[in-house]
Amino acid sequence: MSSQKVITRFAPSPTGFLHAGNYRTALFCYILARQNNGSFFVRIEDTDKARSKKEYAENILETLAWMGLSYDGEVVYQSARTEKHKAYLKKLVDEGKAFVSKETPKEPGGRTEVIRFKNPNKKVTFHDLIRGDITFDTTELGDFIIAKSFDEPVFHLAVVADDFDMGITHVIRGEDHISNTPRHILIQEALGAPTPIYSHVPLVLSPDRSKLSKRKGALPLTAYRDQGYLPEAVINFLALVGWNPGTEQELFTLEELIKEFKMERINKAGAIFNEEKLQWINKEYIKKIPASEQTALLTKWAPKLTSLDATTLSKLAPIVFERISTLSEITQMSESSEFDYLLNAPSYMPEALLWKGKSTKDESANHLSKAIELLSGLSENTFDRTIVKETVWAYAEGVGRGQLLWPMRYSLSGREKSPDPFILAELLGKKETLNRLTYARDILLKK
């Protein structure tokens, strides 16, 4: 770790919802600052008054909070710094390093006067932590515009001024900014500002390999939150897009990332946002949710389960959590009636009780009668999946497992797919289990 103070910043512009690629750079900025005991600032670049929206800025802050990426100090709004920008602009003009230029507007609404930087027309080389030395001939840039007026700086001037004033030492941003860097270095030199250490991270790509964008279906991260992705999983996934520690470890907590992360190990090539892998990672994190938190999540995502008693809920939770990849699947399960057998006795056609259609109603009824007889002898207090299984297993083996287990499971859940009959029996309790078995047996016998 360097002994030099590290100061990073996340500087998004609130002109739309940010996607995963943006937050990945935020994550890297955060990690670099934290692993060096440095500072991580957030700066909202809202100098474009026409396109900046408050709701976007709020969404950015909300997402950062959800991810647990805490920043130091107050959020800096670039629009509040126009006096500073004006001073720098004046200085540059006074020193002859920039000039007010008369223009013929190229587009309607354009200005007749703008401030241009006096380009010294030289080659600029900078060292990128990820890519090494990059050289540009700035001649082709011409005398580029740095402000629309003294009160309205353009991005290039504002970033340089703000990074300077905030003491930013490390700029981590997307690869799409590489070509802006020589402009920024030119302005820094004119202002007497130090050049920070740059790291241009590769872009996160859409499945068609173009830059991730809303048009290509990129979602704001809050949409993933709303789908039931866990922030830990999203952070883990984002870190793994374009970075890995060189070991085979794939699951990392934020703390582990802070320990392991090395900017130099970030890949140079862009990477496609692979949602399947995100799902897998999310599933891994869902498995880790402690039992004490499961029931609250269960009723949050499936409100109709609120009517269940605490014991049933706590037994149901692990069964649900082992099979979902995102929390919203709980809602889907609930809405497709997958939990209804817990709320009401199921109704179904007697034919559905027949195992693969290969047994007769009488046979199935006999098997159920036997199960009822066996289970009746059990105590209500110890009626759990283990004892239920032990009680009927020998009989099931004898007649062919499916012959008993299918009608038994079906009569308890009324569904083609469900947890196994022993779990169902435990969930329902002895009394309800026997009720349902008896009901099934009786409709099989009804002529």
Place this chain on the structure above:
RNA sequence: GGCCCUAUCGUCUAGGGGUUAGGACAGCAGGUUUUCAAUCUGUUAACCCGGGUUCGAUUCCCGGUAGGGUCACCA
């Protein structure tokens, strides 16, 4: 088009002058299982092309090709 960046399985990647080119996700097959899920095992699949350098290149160099980025009074 100019400039810049990049290039290992379908995807995310490890590796690196001599390897059976490794892992993960997805896929496929099988075990387990009354169903679904979970789980276990196995398995398909990759070094963009050409020229150098070298005893030997997927690895180093050059060129090409392809992809991406950027060329705003957006950020």
